[in-house]
Amino acid sequence: MAANINKIVLAYSGGLDTSVILKWLREEYQVPVVAFAADVGQEEDWDKVRAKGMATGAEKVIISDLREEFVRDYVFPAFRANAIYEGSYLLGTSLARPVIAREQVRIAEAEGADAVSHGATGKGNDQVRFELTYLALNPKLTIIAPWRIWDLNSRTKLMAYAEQHSIPVPVTKAKPYSSDENLLHISFEGGILEDPWNEPEESMFKLSVSPEKAPDVPTYIEMEFAGGNPVAINGEKLSPAAMLARLNTLGGANGIGRLDMVENRFVGMKSRGVYETPGGTILRCAHRDLETITLDREVMKIRDSLIPRYAELVYNGFWFSPEMKLLQRTMDNAQETVNGTVRLKLIKGNCIPVGRKSEQSLYQESFATFEEDQVYTQSDAGGFIRLNALRLTIQALVEKKKK
Incomplete structure (x- = not known):
């Protein structure tokens, strides 16, 4: 473990992974850990999150209300761009990670921490999203990614660790869904x-x-x-x-x-x-x-x-x-x-x-109408079509000549 770490800020949700990580960081590094939870609109009992974080070993639990910032500065810009991944996914998790990681960096700087940690696994996208943000905003921070260095490499082992350390978790063996x-x-x-x-x-x-x-x-x-x-x-x-x-x-x-x-x-x-x-x-x-x-x-x-x-x-x-x-x-x-x-x-x-309606609408009924109008000369379309067909006409003549 890095010997020069003095304080860690953990992106904390109170779920299985980050609850275990909080306890693990305290035991492995023997330094204060600040548990940072981001309110990006999830349904959560924040008093319980705070109490659980303190009970699990956090020096402090900080809960930041990022709802307006998340929608205004991340969701709306993406929807102005009509962003959609692989034709279907509207990037719900992807857009939340940079706002969370940015706030985590801010808290680390405010709290005098020299390390940040997250609960993303070594198989997923979130590790990349968190860490690219850390490195873009403050590359001096040490990054701790427990899933890439510990031996608790399955949900079963995490639940066993949680039971061993009396950490209550919302996931059970009967219904082991992961949700965000x-x-x-x-x-x-x-x-x-x-x-x-x-x-x-x-x-x-x-x-x-x-x-x-x-x-x-x-x-x-x-x-x-x-x-x-x-x-x-x-x-x-x-x-x-x-x-x-x-x-x-x-x-x-x-x-x-x-x-x-x-x-x-x-x-x-x-x-x-x-x-x-x-x-x-x-x-x-x-x-x-x-x-x-x-x-x-x-x-x-x-x-x-x-x-x-x-x-x-x-x-x-x-x-x-x-x-x-x-x-x-x-x-x-x-x-x-x-x-x-x-x-x-x-x-x-x-x-x-x-x-749909707009004062800046480019749709003009006077041009689009099938009724009689005074703004469009239909005979002009003939020349338009012939010009657009010129390359097709030449191609057809060449092919006919070959035959």
């Missing part, structure tokens, strides 16, 4: 989910009713956007965190936002995850629909071509990289005209845009 929750989503993995053929148990879901049990009558809402960000629902102005919370309630009640996928982890393996992202699903649906009338066609093509790269950077943990800053500026520049309102119908797992 924040305002954007909740994820599930482990247990029977490790076999990608097994359907998730209905009792597992927390944020949404099943589409089958959702109301038969649709819910209509109107979402107002400014600069690509949602600012109001049905005319009510809401803060970023309150906005996402409201959308979660609306989406969850209508069975929206469930996802079961096998994704490619950054470290190289495939992983099965089940997600609930009700509010984010509505937000992305509404945002993309508003863009259909407010974004220039060629701007949209270029922006859309950058989405896979943007999402990959988020997923892989490069939030604070220079290329990410460049992409975000580009994405945000394209959002200057994304202002207006979208009307949505929420019904049994579906989010259906049914209306």
